[in-house]
Amino acid sequence: DTAVSQTPKYLVTQMGNDKSIKCEQNLGHDTMYWYKQDSKKFLKIMFSYNNKELIINETVPNRFSPKSPDKAHLNLHINSLELGDSAVYFCASIGLAGGSSYNEQFFGPGTRLTVL
Amino acid sequence: RKEVEQDPGPFNVPEGATVAFNCTYSNSASQSFFWYRQDCRKEPKLLMSVYSSGNEDGRFTAQLNRASQYISLLIRDSKLSDSATYLCVVGPGHDKIIFGKGTRLHILP
Numbered sequence: 087d088t089a090v091s092q093t094p095k096y097l098v099t100q101m102g103n104d105k106s107i108k109c110e111q112n113l114g115h116d117t118m119y120w121y122k123q124d125s126k127k128f129l130k131i132m133f134s135y136n137n138k139e140l141i142i143n144e145t146v147p148n149r150f151s152p153k154s155p156d157k158a159h160l161n162l163h164i165n166s167l168e169l170g171d172s173a174v175y176f177c178a179s180i181g182l183a184g185g186s187s188y189n190e191q192f193f194g195p196g197t198r199l200t201v202l
Numbered sequence: 203r204k205e206v207e208q209d210p211g212p213f214n215v216p217e218g219a220t221v222a223f224n225c226t227y228s229n230s231a232s233q234s235f236f237w238y239r240q241d242c243r244k245e246p247k248l249l250m251s252v253y254s255s256g257n258e259d260g261r262f263t264a265q266l267n268r269a270s271q272y273i274s275l276l277i278r279d280s281k282l283s284d285s286a287t288y289l290c291v292v293g294p295g296h297d298k299i300i301f302g303k304g305t306r307l308h309i310l311p
Binding site: 130 | 234236238244245246247248251287289291293299300301303304
């Protein structure tokens with residue numbers, strides 16, 4: 087009963103390839119995110135979707151295209167992969183923490199992408 | 203001023219000691235504040251929310267100072283298992299949450 091799941095967990099690929107990462111949440115949240123965490127461990131927001139609509143796009147190259155078929159899924163497709171795309175990509179959803187009036191982000195386990 | 207700023211550390215602290223982290227934020231309109239913990243090669247997980255009145259959860263105490271725009275985390279009687287990166291998180295609004303770069307903590311036996 088994983089709350090936020092991502093596949094694959096590890097992805098090793100050649101420069102120039104196109105790849106996708108899938109994310110699903112079973113928490114009933116309306117808002118989902120993609121984050122990139124680079125080698126310096128800085129967690130940086132890439133995209134945010136609310137109920138299938140894009141609400142945040144943080145100057146990410148257009149080689150990255152998020153797709154949200156429904157509010158429980160937010161997939162990330164990357165075209166023409168570059169060496170600098172190597173990082174850990176985290177999916178997250180946001181909703182009220184139990185017994186709280188504040189939103190909490192729930193993260194998936196991450197996808198470690200290595201571009202060779 | 204960066205949106206959310208933390209001392210990156212690392213903090214090397216002997217077991218049993220008390221350690222304190224501070225974090226400053228730039229947006230005075232920020233509404234929600236959190237501390238997350240991230241273990242090596244794992245996803246971030248919520249440690250605690252930070253309320254205006256301050257809050258305590260066992261060995262952990264979080265404080266918010268809106269006037270000076272900083273939040274703090276105090277860990278008492280530190281354990282080896284507290285070794286991790288602690289992320290300060292600030293929410294300007296309901297749809298965007300900003301993470302600090304994190305502070306690395308090493309508890310030494």
